[in-house]
Amino acid sequence: MLTVKNLVEEYKRTHPESQKLHERAVKIFAADGTTHWNRVLDPFRPYITHAKGSRKWDVDGNEYIDYVMGHGALILGHSHPAVVQAVQQQMARGVHYGENHQLELEWAELIKSMMPMAERVEFFPCGQEANVMTIRLARIFTGRRKVLRFEENFHGWADELVREDSAGIVADAVNVIPFNDLNRVEQELSTREYAVLLTEAGGAHLAGQIPIDIDFARALPDLAHKYGTIWVLDEVVTGFREAPGGWQSTVGVRPDMTVLGKCVAGGLPAGAVVGRADIMEAFNPRAPLERRVIHTGTWNASPLVCSAGVAACKLYQSGEPQQKARQIADYLRQKGNKLLRDRNISGRLYGRSIVHFYLGTIDYEPADDTMPPTRDIDKIMNPAGAAVWARLGLHLFQHGIATFDGRCFILSAAHTREDIDQTIGALGDSLDSMFAEGTLGKALRAG
Numbered sequence: 253m254l255t256v257k258n259l260v261e262e263y264k265r266t267h268p269e270s271q272k273l274h275e276r277a278v279k280i281f282a283a284d285g286t287t288h289w290n291r292v293l294d295p296f297r298p299y300i301t302h303a304k305g306s307r308k309w310d311v312d313g314n315e316y317i318d319y320v321m322g323h324g325a326l327i328l329g330h331s332h333p334a335v336v337q338a339v340q341q342q343m344a345r346g347v348h349y350g351e352n353h354q355l356e357l358e359w360a361e362l363i364k365s366m367m368p369m370a371e372r373v374e375f376f377p378c379g380q381e382a383n384v385m386t387i388r389l390a391r392i393f394t395g396r397r398k399v400l401r402f403e404e405n406f407h408g409w410a411d412e413l414v415r416e417d418s419a420g421i422v423a424d425a426v427n428v429i430p431f432n433d434l435n436r437v438e439q440e441l442s443t444r445e446y447a448v449l450l451t452e453a454g455g456a457h458l459a460g461q462i463p464i465d466i467d468f469a470r471a472l473p474d475l476a477h478k479y480g481t482i483w484v485l486d487e488v489v490t491g492f493r494e495a496p497g498g499w500q501s502t503v504g505v506r507p508d509m510t511v512l513g514k515c516v517a518g519g520l521p522a523g524a525v526v527g528r529a530d531i532m533e534a535f536n537p538r539a540p541l542e543r544r545v546i547h548t549g550t551w552n553a554s555p556l557v558c559s560a561g562v563a564a565c566k567l568y569q570s571g572e573p574q575q576k577a578r579q580i581a582d583y584l585r586q587k588g589n590k591l592l593r594d595r596n597i598s599g600r601l602y603g604r605s606i607v608h609f610y611l612g613t614i615d616y617e618p619a620d621d622t623m624p625p626t627r628d629i630d631k632i633m634n635p636a637g638a639a640v641w642a643r644l645g646l647h648l649f650q651h652g653i654a655t656f657d658g659r660c661f662i663l664s665a666a667h668t669r670e671d672i673d674q675t676i677g678a679l680g681d682s683l684d685s686m687f688a689e690g691t692l693g694k695a696l697r698a699g
């Protein structure tokens with residue numbers, strides 16, 4: 253059993269080349285040697301050399317079942333042959349023509365075929381940039397300045413999207429209010445000051461670590477329109493992951509604009525804004541000066557990215573990869589929750605094709621196991637839990653399982669039942685070790 257004393261030593265022993273690279277990296281990357289906060293871990297996350305399907309391998313030859321899956325972008329799994337072939341062919345034909353090309357049109361038409369609200373489509377280099385553009389478009393359309401957002405909802409790090417406005421820079425332009433409270437939303441919107449209401453599809457953090465109430469979501473478009481506000485749904489995670497029509501098609505809502513990212517480009521970097529033609533008319537260079545927005549960006553719809561987007565969207569159209577990812581996620585939840593119950597651990601796995609791990613008091617047993625066993629956001633997000641998740645993440649790495657933050661399992665169509673069975677074994681061993689070493693409190697033993 254890997255105890256507090258020897259887990260880190262054992263991890264370093266089995267990851268010597270990663271350690272050397274980490275030591276070089278801390279001298280150059282300020283975020284503890286990483287290029288993304290989610291890749292920070294004490295002592296370090298492994299350095300990966302290649303990936304295929306549901307697996308990836310590090311510089312020391314360790315193999316992992318991957319539940320990071322390109323931060324959610326890879327619902328088809330790593331290096332899907334159709335995407336690889338499309339990108340390889342395109343690479344030889346040129347990556348950037350600085351001109352219009354057929355692939356951008358084909359990609360946009362595929363998106364429109366799956367998402368009927370996409371009267372217009374525009375491409376960007378990433379999801380955040382697309383989110384920022386919706387704010388600009390909504391401001392131009394409404395002539396208003398203010399942005400309404402929900403607590404814990406993630407949209408990116410730009411000034412008007414960032415979760416913690418630590419410098420107070422945009423405080424007067426952006427208002428962040430509690431989630432799932434319709435009265436509060438109406439109270440704000442009725443001031444008629446807001447250009448835009450932004451909402452993360454499925455709920456806050458990766459498709460619903462804090463789930464959004466469906467009735468709440470369904471009420472938002474009418475409420476926004478009643479007070480002249482544009483409703484933007486951020487489907488960067490959920491778009492084409494939940495269903496061909498996105499999360500919106502599963503609950504029956506129609507946003508004014510939808511923001512896409514991650515899966516939309518099959519694993520290459522891109523974002524998209526899709527939505528109402530009258531709002532997006534601001535991209536028309538012939539629109540009056542005060543009603544238009546400059547639309548530039550070196551990497552907008554580059555042929556290489558489009559080639560991957562086209563290949564991936566063709567596969568998404570059938571809904572088959574999404575269904576496979578959901579089914580394998582169901583299996584992970586069932587097996588994982590059985591493990592937790594068998595060990596009397598007060599915790600649950602929930603979510604759809606992204607499975608979240610909750611540890612804490614079980615306030616009720618939801619009829620639907622895609623939902624957490626509490627409605628208390630403070631319990632789900634409990635900051636005191638960060639050390640526990642980091643520790644679990646390290647234990648799981650040592651067992652050949654790569655998670656997102658130790659508490660999130662991002663599934664793809666490439667994951668198999670064997671992957672899940674191996675994961676459950678690793679999870680059981682890791683939790684046992686954590687109880688033994690005292691990094692999981694006895695309070696989490698339910699019985």
Ligand SMILES: Cc1ncc(COP(=O)(O)O)c(C=O)c1O
Pocket residue numbers: 323378379380381383406407408452458486487488489513514522523
């Ligand atoms: C819901 C959501 N919106 C926007 C973004 C930002 O997208 P990107 O990282 O492509 O800029 C993310 C990234 O994780 C996200 O989860």
